Amino acid sequence: MIIDRKIKVLRIYMKISVVGGGYVGLVTGTCFAELGHEVTIIEVDPVKVSAINHGDPPIYEAGLKDLLKKNAERKLRASTGYEPVSSAEIVFIAVGTPPKPDGSVNLSYIESASVSIGRSLKENPSYCVVIVKSTVPPGTTETIVRPAVLQASGKTENEIGFAMNPEFLREGRAVEDFLHPDRIVIGSSNPRAGDRVAEVYRNLTAPVLRTGLTAAEMIKYASNAFLATKISFSNEIGNLCKKLGIDVYEVMTGVGLDARIGPLFLNAGAGFGGSCFPKDVSALVSLAESVGEDPTLLHSVLAVNEQQPCRMIQILETRIGAVNGKRIAILGLAFKDNTDDIRDSRAIPVIRELVQKGANVVAYDPMAIPNMRQVFPTIEYYETAAGALAGADACLVMTEWPEFSKIDKEFDLMAHPVIIEGRRILSRKGIEGICW
Numbered sequence: 001m002i003i004d005r006k007i008k009v010l011r012i013y014m015k016i017s018v019v020g021g022g023y024v025g026l027v028t029g030t031c032f033a034e035l036g037h038e039v040t041i042i043e044v045d046p047v048k049v050s051a052i053n054h055g056d057p058p059i060y061e062a063g064l065k066d067l068l069k070k071n072a073e074r075k076l077r078a079s080t081g082y083e084p085v086s087s088a089e090i091v092f093i094a095v096g097t098p099p100k101p102d103g104s105v106n107l108s109y110i111e112s113a114s115v116s117i118g119r120s121l122k123e124n125p126s127y128c129v130v131i132v133k134s135t136v137p138p139g140t141t142e143t144i145v146r147p148a149v150l151q152a153s154g155k156t157e158n159e160i161g162f163a164m165n166p167e168f169l170r171e172g173r174a175v176e177d178f179l180h181p182d183r184i185v186i187g188s189s190n191p192r193a194g195d196r197v198a199e200v201y202r203n204l205t206a207p208v209l210r211t212g213l214t215a216a217e218m219i220k221y222a223s224n225a226f227l228a229t230k231i232s233f234s235n236e237i238g239n240l241c242k243k244l245g246i247d248v249y250e251v252m253t254g255v256g257l258d259a260r261i262g263p264l265f266l267n268a269g270a271g272f273g274g275s276c277f278p279k280d281v282s283a284l285v286s287l288a289e290s291v292g293e294d295p296t297l298l299h300s301v302l303a304v305n306e307q308q309p310c311r312m313i314q315i316l317e318t319r320i321g322a323v324n325g326k327r328i329a330i331l332g333l334a335f336k337d338n339t340d341d342i343r344d345s346r347a348i349p350v351i352r353e354l355v356q357k358g359a360n361v362v363a364y365d366p367m368a369i370p371n372m373r374q375v376f377p378t379i380e381y382y383e384t385a386a387g388a389l390a391g392a393d394a395c396l397v398m399t400e401w402p403e404f405s406k407i408d409k410e411f412d413l414m415a416h417p418v419i420i421e422g423r424r425i426l427s428r429k430g431i432e433g434i435c436w
């Protein structure tokens with residue numbers, strides 16, 4: 001530990017290794033460096049390592065570039081090898097936990113990271129805590145990470161502690177969420193390991209909840225499943241409100257004012273996408289089924305979400321008839337605003353169906369075009385909303401980009417002014433929404 005006595009408040013800086021330089025690992029590592037810790041990010045991809053060391057984030061994340069530029073090659077380094085673990089006081093595992101085809105979680109990266117960490121901890125002379133940050137099914141830290149690390153290191157739990165510390169970072173707002181969390185959850189195998197984790201967060205102001213390992217793992221799944229449930233609930237109410245001629249946004253504003261419910265994550269629309277909610281709810285379903293439970297509510301949360309994009313096409317066909325040969329403009333490709341991430345974006349099933357039906361699909365997004373080009377290389381992309389809208393027979397809005405609220409005259413370029421919103425974002429009057 002490094003104690004900086006020059007600062008009025010006594011700050012204890014730690015040597016941290018973060019395994020995984022994806023959005024969670026990179027944001028976590030960079031923010032810990034910003035808090036004064038000495039951080040090494042261990043990442044297999046040498047291109048990412050070099051970018052991080054040059055202060056150039058390989059992903060877009062608001063505020064990350066500035067923090068990385070400030071801390072790279074000073075408090076923060078990246079490396080392809082695990083050597084830094086041999087002098088670390090804390091090691092975070094932040095590798096991917098992708099879904100298998102049946103919805104359950106592929107833990108192979110967690111397993112191989114644990115073995116590599118264990119091998120390097122052999123050389124570590126001090127007590128070290130291995131912390132799982134990745135989203136993993138309950139029991140993973142205890143039954144996969146712990147034995148793999150202990151076996152590979154040849155050490156005991158007197159020398160290595162284990163903890164699970166879920167992240168609650170939203171893409172696009174991850175730096176802000178890290179530095180100003182609603183809560184910090186620390187699950188640990190024993191108080192000593194948990195105390196070390198609490199120490200690393202001491203410069204942040206947030207309630208800290210200490211639990212066992214499995215409860216911390218479950219808190220992450222339950223949180224994401226609940227947020228996804230709020231969205232599917234709003235969408236179900238929204239679909240009904242549309243039939244009854246009621247404004248679902250007025251309804252949900254009234255519902256959200258109840259302190260027991262809260263106003264956030266009640267925006268009805270085209271459904272949830274991204275790398276977390278669809279994957280984590282499916283993983284929870286699969287976990288429940290593996291122990292003989294039938295998670296009826298979670299099945300419905302996913303079913304509502306799958307149906308929402310189809311509704312966009314149904315509304316479109318009601319308005320313009322068959323889409324074959326018609327120019328359909330898609331505004332928004334990212335799974336939400338402020339990111340270039342298109343994983344499980346609700347725009348994907350919509351574009352796929354339109355292409356299958358023979359529509360001439362054209363698209364605009366402020367950030368996500370290069371990523372969507374990989375999925376749909378043949379549709380036409382435009383650098384401006386006006387370009388996509390010019391001559392269009394209809395327009396579908398798929399992402400809640402704030403800049404879309406300023407689009408107005410550009411809609412006059414359309415051949416026919418049929419505009420359908422999958423996100424309530426436009427300010428123009430008389431627009432039809434997916435559930436409004």
Ligand code: UGA
Nearest residue numbers: 167168169170171231265266267271272273274276335336
């Ligand atoms: C989500 C959680 O919000 C984070 O707390 C969590 O850490 C993260 O997953 C994760 O597990 O790593 P994220 O997927 O980045 O974060 O994005 P959100 O802002 O939660 O949005 C998810 C999706 O829900 C987006 O497609 C968004 O458009 C949609 N959404 C969100 C709605 O349809 N309605 C809403 O009211 C809110």
